[in-house]
Amino acid sequence: MPLSRRDWIRLSSVTGAGLFGGQSLFGQFFQPAAAGPSAQTRTLVTACGLCDSACGMQATVTDNVLKFLQGLPGDQHGNGGICAKGASAISTAYDPDRLKYPMKRTNPHKDLTADPGWVRITWDEALTTISQRFGGYLSQFGKESLLFVSRNSPELWSRFMNAIGVVNRVDHNDVCYMVDRIVQRYTMGPHTFAYDFANSKYILLFGWDLLARNKVVFCHQMMAAKEGGAKVVSFNPMYSATARVADEWYPIRPGGDLAVILAIIQVLLNENLFDRDFVGNYTNFAEYEGQIRENFQKYTPEWAEKESDVPAADIRRIAREFGERRPAVAPLHKKTIGANHANATQIAHAIAVLNILAGTIDRPGGRYFPRTISIPGVDAIYPPPSYPSKTGRRVDGRNLLPLAHEANNGMFSTLADGMLNKFPGMIRGVFWQNYSLGGFPSPRHIAEALKSVEFMVVMDILPVDAALLADIVLPSTMFLEGSDLISRTNNAKSPQVVVRQPVISAPFETRSIGWLAVELGKRLAPDYFRTDSGAWISPSVLLDEKTKRAGLANSFAEFRSIGMVTKEQPFVPRTTFATASGKCQIYVPEFAQRGYAPLPEWKPKRDLPSAEYPFFLLTYIPGVHRRNSTQNNKVLHEMMPENSVIMHPSAAARLGLGEGTPAVVRSRAGQITLPVHLSQTLRPDCVLVAHGFGHVSRALTLAGGKGARDADLIPDQTIEEILAAGNFGGSGCIMDAAVAVEAAG
Numbered sequence: 001m002p003l004s005r006r007d008w009i010r011l012s013s014v015t016g017a018g019l020f021g022g023q024s025l026f027g028q029f030f031q032p033a034a035a036g037p038s039a040q041t042r043t044l045v046t047a048c049g050l051c052d053s054a055c056g057m058q059a060t061v062t063d064n065v066l067k068f069l070q071g072l073p074g075d076q077h078g079n080g081g082i083c084a085k086g087a088s089a090i091s092t093a094y095d096p097d098r099l100k101y102p103m104k105r106t107n108p109h110k111d112l113t114a115d116p117g118w119v120r121i122t123w124d125e126a127l128t129t130i131s132q133r134f135g136g137y138l139s140q141f142g143k144e145s146l147l148f149v150s151r152n153s154p155e156l157w158s159r160f161m162n163a164i165g166v167v168n169r170v171d172h173n174d175v176c177y178m179v180d181r182i183v184q185r186y187t188m189g190p191h192t193f194a195y196d197f198a199n200s201k202y203i204l205l206f207g208w209d210l211l212a213r214n215k216v217v218f219c220h221q222m223m224a225a226k227e228g229g230a231k232v233v234s235f236n237p238m239y240s241a242t243a244r245v246a247d248e249w250y251p252i253r254p255g256g257d258l259a260v261i262l263a264i265i266q267v268l269l270n271e272n273l274f275d276r277d278f279v280g281n282y283t284n285f286a287e288y289e290g291q292i293r294e295n296f297q298k299y300t301p302e303w304a305e306k307e308s309d310v311p312a313a314d315i316r317r318i319a320r321e322f323g324e325r326r327p328a329v330a331p332l333h334k335k336t337i338g339a340n341h342a343n344a345t346q347i348a349h350a351i352a353v354l355n356i357l358a359g360t361i362d363r364p365g366g367r368y369f370p371r372t373i374s375i376p377g378v379d380a381i382y383p384p385p386s387y388p389s390k391t392g393r394r395v396d397g398r399n400l401l402p403l404a405h406e407a408n409n410g411m412f413s414t415l416a417d418g419m420l421n422k423f424p425g426m427i428r429g430v431f432w433q434n435y436s437l438g439g440f441p442s443p444r445h446i447a448e449a450l451k452s453v454e455f456m457v458v459m460d461i462l463p464v465d466a467a468l469l470a471d472i473v474l475p476s477t478m479f480l481e482g483s484d485l486i487s488r489t490n491n492a493k494s495p496q497v498v499v500r501q502p503v504i505s506a507p508f509e510t511r512s513i514g515w516l517a518v519e520l521g522k523r524l525a526p527d528y529f530r531t532d533s534g535a536w537i538s539p540s541v542l543l544d545e546k547t548k549r550a551g552l553a554n555s556f557a558e559f560r561s562i563g564m565v566t567k568e569q570p571f572v573p574r575t576t577f578a579t580a581s582g583k584c585q586i587y588v589p590e591f592a593q594r595g596y597a598p599l600p601e602w603k604p605k606r607d608l609p610s611a612e613y614p615f616f617l618l619t620y621i622p623g624v625h626r627r628n629s630t631q632n633n634k635v636l637h638e639m640m641p642e643n644s645v646i647m648h649p650s651a652a653a654r655l656g657l658g659e660g661t662p663a664v665v666r667s668r669a670g671q672i673t674l675p676v677h678l679s680q681t682l683r684p685d686c687v688l689v690a691h692g693f694g695h696v697s698r699a700l701t702l703a704g705g706k707g708a709r710d711a712d713l714i715p716d717q718t719i720e721e722i723l724a725a726g727n728f729g730g731s732g733c734i735m736d737a738a739v740a741v742e743a744a745g
């Protein structure tokens with residue numbers, strides 16, 4: 001049943017969202033507490049929560065109305081700056097579309113195009129209903145019957161999931177950093193995003209367009225590296241922002257990065273251009289030297305040229321430069337490369353080997369482990385009874401990928417297959433928090449799967465697409481309304497903690513996920529949410545305790561007034577590494593023990609161009625948006641309201657397409673229609689679509705119906721396909737598609 005304009009007006013009056021009434025409701029709520037000449041202006045320190053860089057912020061607040069956000073001098077991440085997304089978070093805080101009250105659906109027919117018939121309910125009704133439904137499923141169908149699509153944080157939420165024994169917690173990390181995390185764990189130790197670019201002399205970038213992604217910490221560091229004389233070489237099928245500041249750019253064939261990296265390693269080994277001191281003392285090279293040298297011998301630059309279109313002479317020269325200009329580093333970050341293709345596990349391993357051979361693991365100019373202040377967790381402060389065992393079937397099949405299972409991340413890419421085909425009917429109840437359907441490959445499949453469950457709860461800031469399928473919708477606070485202690489992790493040679501504090505009050509009846517954990521915990525697992533004295537755990541008392549025990553201040557209130565603590569200390573490089581051998585592992589015995597390749601080897605990407613689908617699909621996340629969560633932000637929407645299909649003029653001309661021509665883009669997974677945008681910045685055999693657009697929900701008055709989902713072109717996976725491809729790190733292959741383009745009829 002499609003929604004009429006009238007339906008949406010009624011919906012808005014219930015949600016307070018959107019079209020008419022919502023604006024005035026919000027206007028009333030945010031009236032200054034004391035208008036007039038007595039207006040009080042305060043500046044509060046807090047930390048951004050839009051991306052994991054969590055840049056320090058200063059918030060200017062007048063009479064409880066947030067007026068301005070700017071960077072925090074001295075903050076190691078933002079270095080006094082914030083990006084457009086962070087600065088525009090005010091528009092999200094005051095977005096009239098925000099969810100305001102708990103609601104339940106009255107229309108039993110679930111479909112993205114159907115009016116859910118939301119009606120407002122009390123928090124008490126919401127909590128009672130959720131605990132009764134989830135509790136009933138647990139006792140009747142066991143722990144495997146619940147699916148939590150949610151991060152494993154904050155820790156109170158994690159405690160709640162542990163306390164009720166959630167088997168099927170699924171997160172997005174198979175389409176993000178899971179592969180890199182797994183590979184790092186076995187090659188060098190705990191996962192880190194910290195790079196000391198400012199002291200690097202040679203930076204090899206495979207895919208990571210770190211300037212356009214606009215994470216302030218990395219942008220600053222890259223520019224510092226350039227100013228310090230570092231040479232930057234960018235391999236990217238498009239002439240990205242980072243490629244433009246690089247000294248050399250190679251329009252590499254998608255998926256060919258692995259070939260180039262293998263060939264660089266081959267040259268480094270053959271010409272003994274690696275850091276002999278580091279490799280000799282801190283790696284397992286000597287133990288496996290024969291296997292290592294033999295493994296890479298076949299990957300010559302001439303071979304790599306055929307797989308990558310990068311000239312062999314350039315590969316050889318770059319390898320020599322990389323080996324000689326120290327310190328050198330080859331970074332890998334999140335989705336970039338490490339989740340894009342079926343050969344991502346091999347890429348992550350090969351990049352790890354490059355960095356180990358460069359001798360820059362936890363060394364100046366390299367990839368290092370952040371120095372942090374230890375902040376005790378909730379389980380240390382209030383030790384819980386033993387958690388119940390997590391028995392039951394894993395709906396996404398992750399248990400068949402032991403390393404991903406151990407990492408406790410993933411799997412978006414196999415969830416729909418599990419729910420629809422492998423274990424139909426097993427999942428009865430779903431809790432869904434802060435995730436977009438568009439973050440899944442083949443989002444139509446996951447929507448179909450969600451329609452099949454009996455009871456679904458969605459908690460979010462905004463009426464996102466998933467909420468249209470929910471039985472109960474819960475309104476969430478956002479970071480400007482929350483409290484936390486935030487450690488620096490991406491630029492952290494000295495430990496630093498920044499406060500996150502509410503700079504505005506939580507509007508209407510919004511609540512935090514930590515609050516929800518305690519409230520559901522009281523009802524479903526009370527023994528895990530009491531202190532020794534028998535009182536319920538209080539998130540604010542917990543925060544006080546953490547602040548004290550971390551030595552930051554005597555209370556969280558005191559730390560709020562301090563804002564930031566830095567413990568300057570000399571950077572002392574590690575001499576032992578948190579692997580089984582205590583050394584950096586080029587050859588990974590644990591991979592061999594599981595029957596996986598212990599050394600990186602060539603594998604092609606999954607979907608290659610064919611007569612039917614002649615183009616590589618590329619996707620990107622525009623610098624002005626935070627994945628798929630900011631398209632309804634008024635300021636950012638104005639900067640980039642929708643996406644297009646970007647093509648090289650020569651390719652478009654062959655198809656009779658010009659600037660602005662509506663075009664259909666098709667893959668084996670689905671199709672979308674977008675206007676063509678011509679650009680000479682990408683290879684003629686590639687098609688580029690920005691991620692984050694194509695929201696269905698018309699309750700998102702700005703973003704709803706604007707643009708199209710790139711994910712509709714990207715095939716999701718089965719566990720069997722992942723295993724057959726040797727993709728043992730479980731890459732979600734979030735860019736691995738080939739497409740055809742034609743004029744829209």
Ligand code: SF4
Nearest residue numbers: 048051054055083086
């Ligand atoms: S880079 Fe931007 S979005 Fe990310 S934390 Fe910093 S200000 Fe926020």
